[in-house]
Amino acid sequence: MTSVKHIVFDIGQVLIHYDPDAAFRDVIPDAEERKWFFDNVCTSAWNIEQDRGRKWHEAEALLIADFPDREHHIRAFRENWHQMITHSIDGSVDIMRKLIADGHDVTMLTNFASDTLREAWERFPFLTESRGVTVSGDIGLIKPDKAIYDHHVAAFELEPSATLFIDDSAKNVAGAKTAGWQSVQFIDPETLRADLNGLGIRV
Missing domain, CATH: 3.40.50.1000 (HAD superfamily/HAD-like)
Known part of the structure; x- marks a missing residue:
């Protein structure tokens, strides 16, 4: 070698x-609902595209179109990002x-x-x-x-x-x-x- x-x-x-859950304990207090949200809405596959260079406003718009009732939660991902780095x-x-x-x-x-x-x-x-x-x-x-x-x-x-x-x-x-x-x-x-x-x- x-x-x-x-x-x-x-x-x-x-x-x-890095712990996304830490930023959402107040946003979505129920643990099962938080898990559903990360498994189905703001997923790892969605987030990795921001790592690839996609802009946040584009990423948010894509999810809000599919989950309009979750707009507040979707926008909270970027807004509360600083809390994810514990x-x-x-x-x-x-x-x-x-x-x-x-x-x-x-x-x-x-x-x-x-x-x-x-x-x-x-x-x-x-x-x-x-x-x-x-x-x-x-x-x-x-x-x-x-x-x-x-x-x-x-x-x-x-x-x-x-x-x-x-x-x-x-x-x-x-x-x-x-x-x-x-x-x-x-x-x-x-x-x-x-x-x-x-x-x-x-x-």
Whole structure:
């Protein structure tokens, strides 16, 4: 295995915790109704298109046309988005900062809408401390499409086989490997520390 020269972090569920349910406990107090809403209206498949670059007003209009009685709830998704990011994952942040301080080449690659990532930057300044970030919503590509990994390699002049990707999603880890990267699935900071140590990267 090629020695790791570049380390790439995902953001959501690796460095910051994302929980849509947290933003809707007051909007839709009933747990079963909230589940129905996320399973049928503001679904993951709908939300990922904002990560691909679709604008919020377009996304909302599509759902309101199908669920006019849910307009208030649909608009609450974007309006309450800040409540969905409940906290930073401090153990991971410490690891990332240690890697940067030790001189490792650290960048980020994330599925994120352009505007909401900018909000996250303001709340969590550590998200701007790496060498740079590829944001899916800025370029119209999303993980696990091979094209987004290739774009990141070109943008930051990485050597794919010497690049380690850290992501909580198994399919995104698999996508990185398909692009010729090394990759580990994020479970928790302790596991990440052990994975890095196993690759000869001391943190």
